[in-house]
Amino acid sequence: EAGVAQSPRYKIIEKRQSVAFWCNPISGHATLYWYQQILGQGPKLLIQFQNNGVVDDSQLPKDRFSAERLKGVDSTLKIQPAKLEDSAVYLCASSLGTSGRITDTQYFGPGTRLTVL
């Protein structure tokens, strides 16, 4: 079974530039998550999708971050414009996402390491 795919693996940009990350979840997984992991910290949820609808985006800095999952499969996360403090690994995860289950296991992709100079 193929895992969660992410691209690019690495990205270096200058502050105020824009960047986009792509994620393809495990086939059949309804729920998709984007996390931000700053060096030395645990992953922080940015946004959670159930199919193509947003379940939780309370921690997404909406003035500069946006995400979409138009067809309920793959997803893109965009930062525009980037700031120095956005330097982090952006992890995508997916889960089966059966409605109402509290025991969903999340499977993480390899992440995109973003460096903002």
Place this chain on the structure above:
Amino acid sequence: GQQVMQIPQYQHVQEGEDFTTYCNSSTTLSNIQWYKQRPGGHPVFLIQLVKSGEVKKQKRLTFQFGEAKKNSSLHITATQTTDVGTYFCAGRINAGNMLTFGGGTRLMVKP
């Protein structure tokens, strides 16, 4: 908001010694999950605990969920160099809520 704290942040052990990491939540949890992240890697799911007082074992790893469902621990017996990595707990308040990760405990094992 919900906070999940882990201690210690770092732990150096000699190979063969035991290791324990502790996880505490500011609120009662419906379940807690544990993940391992190798250096340069991504988090990998280890186990999930749901019931109050639950204890689960995976070979040398023992996971516990507190009676009040506000704390948890992971204990590794006789560590090996392959145990190196950061161990994260992640808790959920109830169904549909987001998973909140702790800051992790980085384990280093000296051969």
